[in-house]
Structure formats: structure tokens, C-alpha cells
Amino acid sequence: MHLPDGYLPLEVTLSGYAAVGLLTWYSLKKINNKYRKELQINDQKKDPREDIPKASLLTAVFIVASLIHIPIPPTTVHLMLSGLMGLLLGYYAVPAILIGITFQAILFHHGGITTIGINTINFAIPALLSYFLFYELTKIIKLSQKSISLLGFFVGTLGSSLSVLMYTLILVNFIPTELNAIREKQAIYTLALAHVPVIFIEGVFSALLLAYLYKTKPKIIEDLWYCEIR
Amino acid sequence: MKLDDLTALNSPIHRWEPKTKLIGFFILIFTISFIDQIVLLPVAVIVTGVLFLLSKIPFKYLLARMRLPIYFLLVIGIMLILFSEGSSIFALGPINITKEGIEALLVISVRFFSIIILVIILFGTTQFTMLIRALRSFGISTILVDMTMFTYRYLFEIVDQLENMRVAMKLRGFNGRKLKNISVYVSLLGTIFIRSYEQSASVYNAMIIRGYGEKTYYNNHFKIRFYDIAWLMCMIVISLILILEQILF
Numbered sequence: 001m002h003l004p005d006g007y008l009p010l011e012v013t014l015s016g017y018a019a020v021g022l023l024t025w026y027s028l029k030k031i032n033n034k035y036r037k038e039l040q041i042n043d044q045k046k047d048p049r050e051d052i053p054k055a056s057l058l059t060a061v062f063i064v065a066s067l068i069h070i071p072i073p074p075t076t077v078h079l080m081l082s083g084l085m086g087l088l089l090g091y092y093a094v095p096a097i098l099i100g101i102t103f104q105a106i107l108f109h110h111g112g113i114t115t116i117g118i119n120t121i122n123f124a125i126p127a128l129l130s131y132f133l134f135y136e137l138t139k140i141i142k143l144s145q146k147s148i149s150l151l152g153f154f155v156g157t158l159g160s161s162l163s164v165l166m167y168t169l170i171l172v173n174f175i176p177t178e179l180n181a182i183r184e185k186q187a188i189y190t191l192a193l194a195h196v197p198v199i200f201i202e203g204v205f206s207a208l209l210l211a212y213l214y215k216t217k218p219k220i221i222e223d224l225w226y227c228e229i230r
Numbered sequence: 231m232k233l234d235d236l237t238a239l240n241s242p243i244h245r246w247e248p249k250t251k252l253i254g255f256f257i258l259i260f261t262i263s264f265i266d267q268i269v270l271l272p273v274a275v276i277v278t279g280v281l282f283l284l285s286k287i288p289f290k291y292l293l294a295r296m297r298l299p300i301y302f303l304l305v306i307g308i309m310l311i312l313f314s315e316g317s318s319i320f321a322l323g324p325i326n327i328t329k330e331g332i333e334a335l336l337v338i339s340v341r342f343f344s345i346i347i348l349v350i351i352l353f354g355t356t357q358f359t360m361l362i363r364a365l366r367s368f369g370i371s372t373i374l375v376d377m378t379m380f381t382y383r384y385l386f387e388i389v390d391q392l393e394n395m396r397v398a399m400k401l402r403g404f405n406g407r408k409l410k411n412i413s414v415y416v417s418l419l420g421t422i423f424i425r426s427y428e429q430s431a432s433v434y435n436a437m438i439i440r441g442y443g444e445k446t447y448y449n450n451h452f453k454i455r456f457y458d459i460a461w462l463m464c465m466i467v468i469s470l471i472l473i474l475e476q477i478l479f
Binding site for chain 2: 028067096098103105112187204
């Protein structure tokens with residue numbers, strides 16, 4: 001769900017830019033703090049740019065993943081994967097989503113230039129919430145293929161359902177005045193309900209993907225789960 | 231479709247320096263998203279049309295880029311036509327087409343197409359490396375700029391990998407139309423994840439050998455000429471006129 005240009009008022013799009021600016025600044029601060037903490041713990045100067053190629057390539061993979069259409073007969077859908085991005089990238093998820101949304105708007109015109117802020121916020125906040133929640137959960141749950149699959153399912157559904165909820169709230173609150181508000185709200189709620197199967201599929205997809213990664217290359221899960229910071 | 235497809239052309243917009251071009255275009259884009267008066271729409275169309283003609287971007291290229299966005303506008307158009315309130319022009323059962331609905335559709339369509347065309351002009355006439363330099367010169371975080379650069383660099387490589395794997399799957403008889411094949415899609419994406427993750431370590435090591443990570447001095451200085459300032463002032467004046475007309479009338 002990407003909002004296109006021309007639909008939302010200017011105040012909303014500019015607020016979106018301001019919000020994403022703040023969120024990105026906060027995330028970059030946290031990323032830089034992570035390296036300062038590691039310097040204190042290990043007394044080794046770690047290059048803060050070491051994770052950039054990793055985060056960038058995974059960003060590119062997530063952009064490509066949105067091009068994969070999963071069949072839900074009679075149609076196909078493309079996945080949002082916001083929860084999974086938060087889980088695998090942590091604070092890097094915010095700049096990753098910002099870059100992903102920007103490239104989608106510029107290259108494919110999927111979403112708009114003026115709505116980059118709003119679209120990013122709608123994916124980045126669920127991604128960060130997913131990351132916080134599961135960073136805490138991994139402290140108490142022992143990692144195994146089963147627990148990772150369950151966590152993946154929960155992450156996938158949480159991230160995408162929050163994104164759909166945020167989009168619905170924005171669309172409902174900024175309906176153009178020319179429209180019949182009641183009928184428009186009904187249409188928006190129907191659109192939101194139509195995403196319920198997508199939310200479920202996202203959960204299943206995330207669960208299977210995390211299980212696949214854990215089985216095939218467990219180092220990815222160990223590296224990206226920020227276990228070394230604890 | 232890469233960003234640098236048409237940057238080798240020579241036009242007044244191509245010759246405009248990237249920093250002032252970015253500022254000028256973004257001011258105009260946000261101004262167009264602000265206007266909602268019917269009388270101002272022809273101005274937006276004319277300004278966009280003139281910039282498009284000056285950019286010398288082929289019309290066929292523009293049409294090719296418009297294929298996907300038109301579907302979004304179709305959905306919005308149907309909603310506006312079917313669910314609008316006001317003076318009815320045509321009514322048939324639950325369908326009620328109103329004057330206000332048509333006007334709203336016109337406003338949103340003009341804004342939508344004008345902004346897309348301006349985006350195509352901006353990114354079609356500026357090399358990606360120049361955009362990166364302009365972002366650095368604006369003081370954008372190094373992490374963000376480097377991530378943008380790396381993502382763009384490897385995006386098309388990963389798209390090609392995905393396409394090759396899809397073709398390979400098809401040749402082996404994979405029918406992707408059933409929901410039960412989700413595990414195959416998972417394996418597809420998982421393989422791309424793992425390959426990209428392993429590639430990122432090699433990328434970082436290759437960059438380290440070339441001095442990445444050390445204190446680097448970038449030449450982010452752009453020579454801003456009178457020509458660039460004149461273009462920027464044109465964009466600002468046009469935007470101010472549109473904003474004042476929108477507010478006062």
C-alpha cells in the first residue's frame with residue numbers, strides 16, 4: 001500500500017517528511033551509539049561503515065522482494081515485509097525503508113515523491129516496533145527452528161497489520177471533501193479488510209523465510225540478532 | 231529502467247547544475263501538490279509541458295514510465311466518480327456522477343501527472359553519481375548516502391539474479407499460480423538473501439582495499455553559475471505566483 005502523489009494535502013505530506021527526518025536522525029544516532037558501545041566493550045575500533053554494505057544489499061533484496069507476486073487466487077499480491085525488515089535490520093530498517101520507498105517512487109512510480117515521508121513512516125514504525133518487541137523476546141526465548149518460525153509469523157503479521165492500520169487511519173482522516181465520507185469510509189474499510197489474507201500470508205512467509213535462513217545459514221540470524229550487544 | 235538512461239542527452243535541463251536543480255524541482259513539485267483551484271491547473275500543465283519539451287526526453291519513454299501509475303489513478307478516479315457528493319450530472323442507480331467529483335478528479339489527475347513528469351525530468355536529466363554528490367554537499371548523513379549508493383549499485387544485479395532464478399524455475403516446470411507454492415517463493419527469496427549477505431562481506435573487503443572507511447575528502451563543490459541561479463529563480467517565481475494565486479483566490 002503506497003500512497004500516490006496528488007491525493008493528500010500539502011500539510012500532511014510535509015508533516016510526513018518532518019516525521020521521517022526525525023525518525024531517521026534518531027535511528028542514525030542509535031546506529032552510531034552501537035559502535036561507540038562496542039568500542040567500550042571490546043576496546044577495538046570498529047568501523048561504523050562495516051555494516052553499510054550488508055544493510056544496503058539487504059535493502060536491495062527487500063526492494064526486489066516487493067516485486068515478487070504471491071498468488072492469492074484470483075489475484076496476486078506483493079508483500080510489504082515491514083516486520084521482517086525490522087527484525088533483520090534493526091535500526092538500519094529506517095534508512096533502508098526510506099531508501100527503498102524513494103527508489104520505488106523514482107524507478108517504478110510506485111508511491112509518490114511528495115508522499116515518501118508518509119509511506120516511509122507507515123512501514124518504518126511497524127518495523128521498529130517489531131524489532132523492539134523481538135529483541136526483548138529473544139532474551140527470554142531459546143532460539144530454535146520452531147521458536148524462530150513462531151517469532152517470524154508474529155513479526156510478519158504484526159508489521160503488516162500495523163502498516164495497514166496506519167494507512168487506513170490516514171486515508172479515513174484525509175478524505176477529499178468532495179467525496180461522500182460515509183461511502184468513502186466504507187470503501188476504505190473494505191480495502192483494509194481485503195488485506196487480512198495478505199497479513200496472514202506475510203506471517204506465513206516471514207515464518208518460513210526465517211526458518212529457511214536459520215536452517216541454511218544460521219550465522220545470518222546470529223549476526224543480525226544483535227546478540228553481541230547483550 | 232535505470233536512472234541514467236537519458237543523462238547523456240544535451241538540453242538546457244541537462245546542463246542545469248544538480249544542487250540548484252534538485253531544490254528548484256522539489257519546490258515546484260510541492261507547490262503543484264498544494265494547488266487545488268481549477269483555474270491554476272492549466273498553469274501547472276503548461277509549466278510541466280515546457281520543462282518536458284526543454285528536457286528533450288522522448289515522449290515514448292514518458293509513456294513507458296506511465297504504464298504503472300495510470301492504474302493507481304484509475305482506482306482513485308473510480309472512487310471519486312462513484313462516491314462524490316454535490317450537483318449531480320448523471321445518475322444511474324447507486325452511481326451518481328457529480329460536478330464536484332469531476333473537478334476533484336481533474337485536480338488530482340493534473341497534480342499526479344505533473345509531479346510524475348517532473349520527477350522523470352529531474353532524475354532523467356541528472357546522473358546518479360551527481361545526485362549522490364549533491365546529497366553529500368547538502369550535509370546528508372554519510373551512512374544514508376553510502377547506503378543509497380550501494381543499494382542502487384546492487385539493486386539491478388539482484389533483479390537480474392531473481393529473473394535468472396525465475397526462468398530456471400519455469401524451465402523445471404514450476405507453476406507459480408498456486409498458493410501452496412509459497413514455500414518455493416520462500417526458498418527463492420531466502421537464496422537471494424543468503425547470496426547478498428555473503429556478497430556484502432566481499433563488497434566491504436573490496437572497498438576497504440580501495441580506502442573505504444578511512445577519512446575521505448569528497449569533491450562536493452559544485453560550480454554554480456548565473457545560468458543555474460536564473461533557472462532556480464524561475465522555479466521559485468513560478469511557485470510563488472501559484473501559491474499566492476491559490477491562497478488569495
